Amino acid sequence: MEGTSAPPSYHEITTLTGHTNVVRSVAFSTRGPPLIVSGSDDKTIKVWDGTTYRLITTLTGHTDAVGSVAFSTHGTPLLVSGSYDKTIKVWDSTTYGLIATLTGHTRWVCSVAFSPQGPLLIASGSDDETVKIWDGTTYGLLATLKGHSGGVYSVAFSTHGPPLIVSGSDDETINVWDGATYELIATLEGHADWVQSVAFSTHGPPRIVSGGGDSTIKVWDGTTYELIATLEGHTDYVQSVAFSTNGPPLIVSGSGDKTIKVWDGTTYGLITTLEGRTVVGSVALSSHEPPLIVSGSFDTTIKVWDAITRS
Numbered sequence: 001m002e003g004t005s006a007p008p009s010y011h012e013i014t015t016l017t018g019h020t021n022v023v024r025s026v027a028f029s030t031r032g033p034p035l036i037v038s039g040s041d042d043k044t045i046k047v048w049d050g051t052t053y054r055l056i057t058t059l060t061g062h063t064d065a066v067g068s069v070a071f072s073t074h075g076t077p078l079l080v081s082g083s084y085d086k087t088i089k090v091w092d093s094t095t096y097g098l099i100a101t102l103t104g105h106t107r108w109v110c111s112v113a114f115s116p117q118g119p120l121l122i123a124s125g126s127d128d129e130t131v132k133i134w135d136g137t138t139y140g141l142l143a144t145l146k147g148h149s150g151g152v153y154s155v156a157f158s159t160h161g162p163p164l165i166v167s168g169s170d171d172e173t174i175n176v177w178d179g180a181t182y183e184l185i186a187t188l189e190g191h192a193d194w195v196q197s198v199a200f201s202t203h204g205p206p207r208i209v210s211g212g213g214d215s216t217i218k219v220w221d222g223t224t225y226e227l228i229a230t231l232e233g234h235t236d237y238v239q240s241v242a243f244s245t246n247g248p249p250l251i252v253s254g255s256g257d258k259t260i261k262v263w264d265g266t267t268y269g270l271i272t273t274l275e276g277r278t279v280v281g282s283v284a285l286s287s288h289e290p291p292l293i294v295s296g297s298f299d300t301t302i303k304v305w306d307a308i309t310r311s
Contacts, residue, residue: 009272009306009308010262010271010272010274010293010305010306010307010308011305011306012274012303012304012305012306013053013292013304013305013306014053014303014304015301015302015303015304016036016038016048016053016055016301016302016303016304017300017301017302018046018055018058019038019040019042019044019046019300019301019302020040020042020300021040021041021042021065021300022040022041022065022281022297022298022300023038023039023040023041023281023282023296023297023298023300023301023302024039024040024041024065024066024067024068024281024282024296025038025039025066025067025068025069025281025282025296026038026039026069026282026283026284026294026295026296026302027069027070027071027284028050028071028284028285028286028287028288028292028294029050029071029093029288030071030073030245030287031073031074031077032077032093032094033049033050033051034049034050034051034286034288035047035048035049035050035056035071035093036048036049036050036053036294036302036304037069037071037079038069038296038302039066039067039068039069039081040065040066040296040300041065041066042065042300043060043062043063043064043065043066043083044058044059044060044062044066045058045059045060045062045066045069045079045081045091046058046059047059047079047093047096048302050286050288050292053304056096057096059079059081059091059096059098061089061098061101062081062083062085062087062089063083063085064083064084064085064108065083065084065108066081066082066083066084067082067083067084067108067109067110067111068081068082068109068110068111068112068113069081069082069112070112070113070114071093071114072093072114072120072136073114073116074116074117074120075120075136075137076092076120076136076137077092077093077094078090078091078092078093078099078114078136079091079092079093079096080112080114080122081112082109082110082111082112082124083108083109084108084109085108086103086105086106086107086108086109086126087101087102087103087105087109088101088102088103088105088109088112088122088124088134089101089102090102090122090139099139100139102122102124102134102139102141104132104141104144105124105126105128105130105132106126106128107126107127107128107151108126108127109124109125109126110125110126110127110151110152110153110154111123111124111125111152111153111154111155112124112125112155113155113156113157114136114157115136115157115163115179116157116159117157117158117159117160117163118163118179119135119136119137120135120136120137121133121134121135121136121142121157121179122134122135122136122139123155123156123157123165124155125152125153125154125155125167125168126151126152127151127152127170128151129146129148129149129150129151129152129169130144130145130146130148130152131144131145131148131152131155131165131167131175131177132144132145133145133165133182142182143182145165145167145175145177145182145184147175147177147184147187148167148169148170148171148173148175149169149171150169150170150171150172150194151169151170152167152168152169152170153168153169153170153194153195153196153197154167154168154195154196154197154198155167155168155198156198156199156200157179157200158179158200158206158222159200159201159202159203160202160203160206161206161222161223162178162179163178163179163180164176164177164178164179164185164200164222165177165178165179165182166198166200166208167198168195168196168197168198168210168212169194169195170194170195171194172189172191172192172193172194172195172212173187173188173189173191173195174187174188174191174195174198174208174210174220175187175188176188176208176225185225186225188208188210188220188225188227190218190227190230191210191212191213191214191216191218192212192214193212193213193214193237194212194213194237195210195211195212195213196211196212196213196237196238196239196240197210197211197238197239197240197241198210198211198241199241199242199243200222200243201222201243201249201265202243202244202245202246203245203246203249204249204265204266205221205222205223206221206222206223207219207220207221207222207228207243207265208220208221208222208225209241209243209251210241211238211239211240211241211253211255212237212238213237213238214237215232215234215235215236215237215238215255215257216230216231216232216234216238217230217231217234217238217241217251217253217263218230218231219231219251219268228268229268231251231253231263231268231270233261233270233273234253234255234256234257234259234261235255235257236255236256236257237255237256238253238254238255238256239254239255239256239279239280239281239282240253240254240280240281240282240283241253241254241283242283242284242285243265243285244265244285244291244307245285245286245287246287246291247291247307248264248265249264249265249266250262250263250264250265250271250285250307251263251264251265251268252283252284252285252293253283254276254280254281254282254283254295255279255280256279256280258275258276258277258278258279258280259273259274259275259276259280260273260274260276260280260283260293260295260305261273261274262274262293262307274293274295274305276295276297276299276303277297277299277301278297278298278299279297279298280295280296280297280298281296281297281298282295282296283295283296285307286307290306290307290308291306291307291308292304292305292306292307293305293306293307
């Protein structure tokens with residue numbers, strides 16, 4: 001009797017439906033039961049079971065598109081969302097109750113992130129050209145970082161090494177900020193169009209990855225801030241980039257060319273291309289087992305992909 005062959009690497013596992021407009025952001029929980037969260041132009045946030053993929057709850061309260069969502073990685077289990085309504089909302093990621101609404105940005109909030117180490121902080125990037133840092137316990141404003149000359153589309157914290165904050169902007173640059181003093185350390189130039197997404201490596205040598213409107217992905221040394229590699233292959237703007245959090249080092253990118261690309265995080269070679277149906281608005285990788293990729297799309301759906309590398 002013939003044996004059954006294993007499914008191919010990086011195959012689609014399921015499609016999650018329920019949003020009624022563009023899905024702009026997706027994220028995985030990093031502790032507790034596996035969860036997926038999605039933020040949409042339909043003004044809602046949806047939380048999905050990361051194992052069964054059933055919808056757990058829908059969070060409402062924003063009055064405009066939800067541009068970014070993120071889970072806390074330490075401290076109180078929290079979920080944060082940033083919206084085009086200029087506000088940031090903090091939710092209990094266990095009960096899903098609203099804890100706080102943070103105001104202060106004067107234009108839409110494009111990106112939010114939690115610090116993965118040290119004091120619990122929230123960073124927010126806005127079209128008002130600033131990055132704001134908030135206390136993740138009291139929710140008070142700690143600092144406003146000014147240095148970009150265009151909207152700030154993406155923010156991220158370093159995951160190891162000295163505490164850093166990185167921001168990507170419509171001004172075609174990436175700023176690196178000291179995570180303790182909030183002073184500007186370096187400005188990275190090289191993209192020929194807006195910088196839509198930035199992320200830090202989670203293990204191995206410190207790396208920063210950026211994706212831009214010039215259809216390229218750039219990898220930077222997270223210590224010297226020198227450009228290490230430019231990854232080419234997308235044929236339209238790169239909307240989202242993410243690093244793997246465990247297993248082999250991977251970089252995943254989602255693009256306006258309707259594809260998701262998986263890159264080797266050490267050699268920077270292209271491993272595979274996953275085909276979508278329309279613009280891929282956001283990508284994330286799970287820290288739980290089995291390794292998964294989640295992508296949010298402008299077609300209102302969320303796809304979950306197998307991320308196991310088979311020999």
